[in-house]
Amino acid sequence: MARIVYAGEGCTGCKTCSVACTYAHDREFNLRASRIWVVKEEPATDYPATCVHCAKPRCQEACPVKAVIKAGDLVLVDEGACIGCGACIEACPFGAITLHPARRVAIKCDLCRGEEPQCVKFCPAGVLKLQVPAAIAQEKRVK
Amino acid sequence: MPYAFGGYMGQVLRIDLGREKALAEPLPREFVRNYLGGTGFAARILFDELKPRIDALSPENRLIFATGPLTGTLWPTAGRWGAYAKAPLTGIWGESHCGGFFGPELKYAGYDVLILQDRAKRPVYVWIDDGNVQILPAKDMWGRNTAETTDMIRERHGDREAEVACIGQAGERLVRFACIMNNYQDAAGRVGLGAVMGSKRLKAVAVRGTRGVKVADEEKFMELVEDAHERALKQPQAQQMTKYGTPLLVAYKSNIGELPTRNHQTGVFVNSDKLNADTIRAKYYVKTRSCFACRIMCKKVNRIQEGRYKGTVSGGPEYESIYSLGTNCGVNNFGAVLKANYLCNIYGMDAISAGCVVAWLMECYERGLVTRERCDGLDLRWGNHEAMVALIEKIARRQGIGGLLAEGSYRAAKRLGKGSERYVMHVKGMEISGQDGRTHRSAALTHAISVRGADHLRSLVTIDQLGYEETAAKRYGKDKLPEICDPYTEKYKALVVKDTEDTFAIRDSLIVCWYSCGWPPIFWMPDFAAASEAATGIKELGKLDEMYRIAQRICNLRRAFNIREGLSRKDDTLPPRFTREPMPEGPGKGKVANLELMLREYYQLRDWPNGVPSRKALVGLGLAGVADELGRLGRL
Known part of the structure; x- marks a missing residue:
C-alpha cells in the first residue's frame, strides 16, 4: 500500500x-x-x-469500461481497455489522473x-x- | 525522434508580426553541425538576416528566442533559454539568457527557435499551442506589469501551466534596459531586449507544449545525467549556493575588498554585513525555489517584516542586484534593495543597469553636476534608499529625471554633459556588472572584450578570484600555478578568459546555466562534449577539438557582427576609473588594471590582429562568407 x-x-x-x-x-x-x-x-x-492509491478509488468507480484496476494495493489503468472518456479525471478528488497528450488514454502513477x-x-x-x-x-x- | 538528430525538435517558428503570419520551417541541419544551438543559432541568423546599422528599435530588428539540444532534458540546469537581437542599450550584438520554464515549454511545443520579425500594427501577444500559433490582441494587457500579464494570459487560455515570456511597462516605454520576464522572477535581463519587444508592440509570447524531447543514446545520456546530478549534489560550493544563493558572494567580496561601492569609487563597503547572506537568511528568508530541473536550487524568496518596506515579498535579490541597487548606490537597507529588485521585476527592467544608472546620477549629484531641482527634488546623496527606490519607479514610467535615466547611463551622460561622461561605468554602452578589474584582473579583460558590453557572464573567470587551484591545475596545468590563480596579476589571464569564453559559448548553446559551469566549477567542456554526443547522436560533438571549433566559430561570428556595426579595438576598453584610479583602500589598495597587456595576448590567441578577426581565422572556421562581407564593407 x-x-x-x-x-x-x-x-x-x-x-x-x-x-x-x-x-x-x-x-x-x-x-x-x-x-x-x-x-x-x-x-x-x-x-x-x-x-495516493486510494483503498476505494473513485476513479475506478467512475470508469464505465473497467479500465481502472486494482493490482494488490496499486491502482492502475489498463490502457488497452481505456476509451479516453475522462470520467476518472472528474471523479478523482486529487487531480491525480489525466489523459496522455498523445495517446489520449488515462495515465496515472503506477509507482x-x-x-x-x-x-x-x-x-x-x-x-x-x-x-x-x-x-x-x-x-x-x-x- | 522527431528530427535527424536527438535533443532537437527540428523546427524554427518564424512569426511576422506585421502580416500576422506564422510559419514553421525545418531547422537546417547545417545549423546543428556548425552552431549547436542557442547563441550559436542566433549568431548565424542575426548575421544573415539583419542589415548593418539598423536602429535596434526599428521594425527591421529581429528578436530570437532560442533553445539548445539539452534544453528541456533532465541534464541539471537545462531549463535555460536565450533571447537575442541587436541591442537597444548598446547598438551591438545583444543576448540575454534566462532560467525559469519557458525554454523547455517552447521545445515541448515543437520548436528549437522562434524568430519574431517586423512590428505589429496594434499591441499583440503570441499564443503557441503546439502547432496552433495565433497572434492575438493585447490591448487590455498593455500597461500591465509582468506578473499581471502572466496571470491574464494563463487565465484567458485556462491553463495555469502555460509559460509566458513578457514585458512590463518599461518594455512598452522602450526603456533601453527593459528586460523580458518569465515565471514572475526570471529575467532575460541585460541589454534591453524588452524594449525590442515593446518596439514590436509585442506584449508577450505564451507557450503550451505537449511533445517530448528525445535523445539519441538514451542509456548513455541518462548515465551522464545521473553522474552530473550526483556531482552537483556533492560539490561543497554548490551546497552553499543551495543554502544561500548568490548573496553568499557579498561576504566573500567584502573580505577581498571588491564589493563595488558608490559607482565603483571603492571596493570597501562599510556595513556590508547588513546585506550579506547570513543576515538575509536569518532575518528575511522565506523559501528556496528553483528553475526547471535544477540541482543547484539557488533562488531565494525573501520577506520584509518591518520598517518602511514592510510587506515586500519577492524572489531575489541576486548578488548582482545587491551590488547595483545596494552597495553601488551606497545603500545598506536590505528592504530597499528587495523592494527595488521587485519593482524591476514587475516593471520589467534589468536590475543591474537600473541600479547603475542611479549610482551614476548619485555621483553626478555628489560632484555638483546635477542640481536637486533637476532630480525632481530628490536628495541623491549616497545611501538615500528612498530616493533610489523613487528613481526606479520614475525610470519605469519615464517620469521626470527617469526619462533621462531610461536611456541608460551612457546616453544620459551625453545628454547631461558637464563632464558627467567620465563617471559612466560602462563598456560599449552597457553598465558594468558587480566586479572590479583592479582587484580581479581577468574581470577587467572580460568586461572589456565581452561581446555584449560590460558583462561578466560571457567569460567571467572564478579560479583566480575564488582560488580554485585544483580546478586550475586540472584545466591548464600545474606549471601555471600560482600566477593563474592570482587575481592581482595579468599573467595567464588572457588564456583563461579565452578558454572560458569558448566554454561559455557552448554552455549558451546547449543551453545550461552558468551556475555549475563557471561557478561553482563542476562542468566544463569535456562534460558538455560527452552530453552533446549522447543527446544528439553526432559523434563529432563528443570530440573536444570539434567543440572548441564550434565555440570559436560562434565567438568569431558574434565578434564579426559587432565589427560590421563599426566597433573596433578602441571599444574594447574600460572606464578610466579601473585603469588609472588606484583602488583607494582595502586589501587591493593601490591596484589598477593593466588592460593593454591582456588585450594584446587575447587578440593573439584569437588571431584577431588589432581586434578584428583575420580572414585566415574566419575562413579556417568555415566563415568565408562572413570574411567576404566584412571585406566588402572595408572592415577586414
Missing part, C-alpha cells in the same frame, strides 16, 4: 519529478505526459501532487511498476519518499 509521499516542505518547484516520470514511462522528456505534477503559486508556494520510482530518485531537494501509510503515521507520531 505504498505511495509517493511529500515531506510537506522543501519542494522548490523545479519539476524534475515530472520530467523524470515522463522519461521513465515514455522515454522522452516532457511535462504534459507526467503522472506527478508540481503546483506553483506566487510568491512562495510549490508542492508536488500525485496519486514505476516495482522499479525504483524515478521521481523519488531524481528529486533534487530529496523531499519525495516511497512510503506505506503505517510508516507515515509512525513518523507523524514521533514529530
Whole structure:
C-alpha cells in the first residue's frame, strides 16, 4: 500500500519529478505526459501532487469500461481497455489522473511498476519518499 | 525522434508580426553541425538576416528566442533559454539568457527557435499551442506589469501551466534596459531586449507544449545525467549556493575588498554585513525555489517584516542586484534593495543597469553636476534608499529625471554633459556588472572584450578570484600555478578568459546555466562534449577539438557582427576609473588594471590582429562568407 509521499516542505518547484516520470514511462522528456505534477503559486508556494492509491478509488468507480484496476494495493489503468472518456479525471478528488497528450488514454502513477520510482530518485531537494501509510503515521507520531 | 538528430525538435517558428503570419520551417541541419544551438543559432541568423546599422528599435530588428539540444532534458540546469537581437542599450550584438520554464515549454511545443520579425500594427501577444500559433490582441494587457500579464494570459487560455515570456511597462516605454520576464522572477535581463519587444508592440509570447524531447543514446545520456546530478549534489560550493544563493558572494567580496561601492569609487563597503547572506537568511528568508530541473536550487524568496518596506515579498535579490541597487548606490537597507529588485521585476527592467544608472546620477549629484531641482527634488546623496527606490519607479514610467535615466547611463551622460561622461561605468554602452578589474584582473579583460558590453557572464573567470587551484591545475596545468590563480596579476589571464569564453559559448548553446559551469566549477567542456554526443547522436560533438571549433566559430561570428556595426579595438576598453584610479583602500589598495597587456595576448590567441578577426581565422572556421562581407564593407 505504498505511495509517493511529500515531506510537506522543501519542494522548490523545479519539476524534475515530472520530467523524470515522463522519461521513465515514455522515454522522452516532457511535462504534459507526467503522472506527478508540481503546483506553483506566487510568491512562495510549490508542492508536488500525485496519486495516493486510494483503498476505494473513485476513479475506478467512475470508469464505465473497467479500465481502472486494482493490482494488490496499486491502482492502475489498463490502457488497452481505456476509451479516453475522462470520467476518472472528474471523479478523482486529487487531480491525480489525466489523459496522455498523445495517446489520449488515462495515465496515472503506477509507482514505476516495482522499479525504483524515478521521481523519488531524481528529486533534487530529496523531499519525495516511497512510503506505506503505517510508516507515515509512525513518523507523524514521533514529530 | 522527431528530427535527424536527438535533443532537437527540428523546427524554427518564424512569426511576422506585421502580416500576422506564422510559419514553421525545418531547422537546417547545417545549423546543428556548425552552431549547436542557442547563441550559436542566433549568431548565424542575426548575421544573415539583419542589415548593418539598423536602429535596434526599428521594425527591421529581429528578436530570437532560442533553445539548445539539452534544453528541456533532465541534464541539471537545462531549463535555460536565450533571447537575442541587436541591442537597444548598446547598438551591438545583444543576448540575454534566462532560467525559469519557458525554454523547455517552447521545445515541448515543437520548436528549437522562434524568430519574431517586423512590428505589429496594434499591441499583440503570441499564443503557441503546439502547432496552433495565433497572434492575438493585447490591448487590455498593455500597461500591465509582468506578473499581471502572466496571470491574464494563463487565465484567458485556462491553463495555469502555460509559460509566458513578457514585458512590463518599461518594455512598452522602450526603456533601453527593459528586460523580458518569465515565471514572475526570471529575467532575460541585460541589454534591453524588452524594449525590442515593446518596439514590436509585442506584449508577450505564451507557450503550451505537449511533445517530448528525445535523445539519441538514451542509456548513455541518462548515465551522464545521473553522474552530473550526483556531482552537483556533492560539490561543497554548490551546497552553499543551495543554502544561500548568490548573496553568499557579498561576504566573500567584502573580505577581498571588491564589493563595488558608490559607482565603483571603492571596493570597501562599510556595513556590508547588513546585506550579506547570513543576515538575509536569518532575518528575511522565506523559501528556496528553483528553475526547471535544477540541482543547484539557488533562488531565494525573501520577506520584509518591518520598517518602511514592510510587506515586500519577492524572489531575489541576486548578488548582482545587491551590488547595483545596494552597495553601488551606497545603500545598506536590505528592504530597499528587495523592494527595488521587485519593482524591476514587475516593471520589467534589468536590475543591474537600473541600479547603475542611479549610482551614476548619485555621483553626478555628489560632484555638483546635477542640481536637486533637476532630480525632481530628490536628495541623491549616497545611501538615500528612498530616493533610489523613487528613481526606479520614475525610470519605469519615464517620469521626470527617469526619462533621462531610461536611456541608460551612457546616453544620459551625453545628454547631461558637464563632464558627467567620465563617471559612466560602462563598456560599449552597457553598465558594468558587480566586479572590479583592479582587484580581479581577468574581470577587467572580460568586461572589456565581452561581446555584449560590460558583462561578466560571457567569460567571467572564478579560479583566480575564488582560488580554485585544483580546478586550475586540472584545466591548464600545474606549471601555471600560482600566477593563474592570482587575481592581482595579468599573467595567464588572457588564456583563461579565452578558454572560458569558448566554454561559455557552448554552455549558451546547449543551453545550461552558468551556475555549475563557471561557478561553482563542476562542468566544463569535456562534460558538455560527452552530453552533446549522447543527446544528439553526432559523434563529432563528443570530440573536444570539434567543440572548441564550434565555440570559436560562434565567438568569431558574434565578434564579426559587432565589427560590421563599426566597433573596433578602441571599444574594447574600460572606464578610466579601473585603469588609472588606484583602488583607494582595502586589501587591493593601490591596484589598477593593466588592460593593454591582456588585450594584446587575447587578440593573439584569437588571431584577431588589432581586434578584428583575420580572414585566415574566419575562413579556417568555415566563415568565408562572413570574411567576404566584412571585406566588402572595408572592415577586414
